[in-house]
Amino acid sequence: MPVESRVLSENLYFSGLSLPELDSIKSFFSEMRAERGEIILLEGELADRLFFVAAGIVKLFKISAEGKEQTLEFVRPGGAINEVSVFDGGTNPASAQAMGPVSLYIISRNDLESILRDYPRVTLNVIKVLAGQIRHLVSLVEDLSFRHVIGRVAKILLEHAGDGARPGQRLTQQEMAAIAGTAREVVGRSLKTLEDRGIIKLERHRIVVTDKEALKQMTDARY
């Protein structure tokens, strides 16, 4: 399918460009499709092309030394999935996988640099996007390093659990994140950690606290 100016205009990099300007740069792009589960990029690979999500969702993830998968982010339409490696010339910091049918717009590094030279507006937009990502990552680092998020999540579970006489409160991960003052992804990570340690069990629409004493001790956890 041809690259569409309308879809490009929804990308933050090209925000504010006129239709003639979008029409002139879309020739630099090609379209690629991926099916659910398909790996688009691998962590550690060099990148000479930038991938934008035009439709669908792409998951960015890392695999730990123990073989565990850690989801970093879901990239929605309008977002780029590997700008870090394209801009700094290094390797991909994460792998990318299609969560469902996905359409991607691809541009080579050389062509991207041409656009950045010819359209200062695009350069400013890129700087804004990268600055926003840095701000988000700094907040995550602060959360993970200093704020004992797992302890706050443990506290939330204890405070909202049912006690047999009355049912437990129902909370979404987003609600837990809002209470804990952190991001949804960090809550998900904390719940997985608690499950790995055998303190809770994640079931379909239920979180079962299997070791209440251990969970209480986690409320003082430093990591």
Place this chain on the structure above:
Amino acid sequence: MAEAPVIDRNKCDGCGLCVNVCACNVLILVDQVVTVTEVERCDWCADCEAVCITGAITCPFEIVIQD
């Protein structure tokens, strides 16, 4: 009947991202609003909640203490 993800029809803008990511294929768009079908197949991965920009679809957990 099995529990289903909770949908706020007023918040749903019909973007279809949740349908796109649902690996169990239990979500469809009906009149531009997400609907759950064959709820027994839903594995409660909560990916639909994670990708929804408007918060229209959520997967709440009941928290219980095991005896």
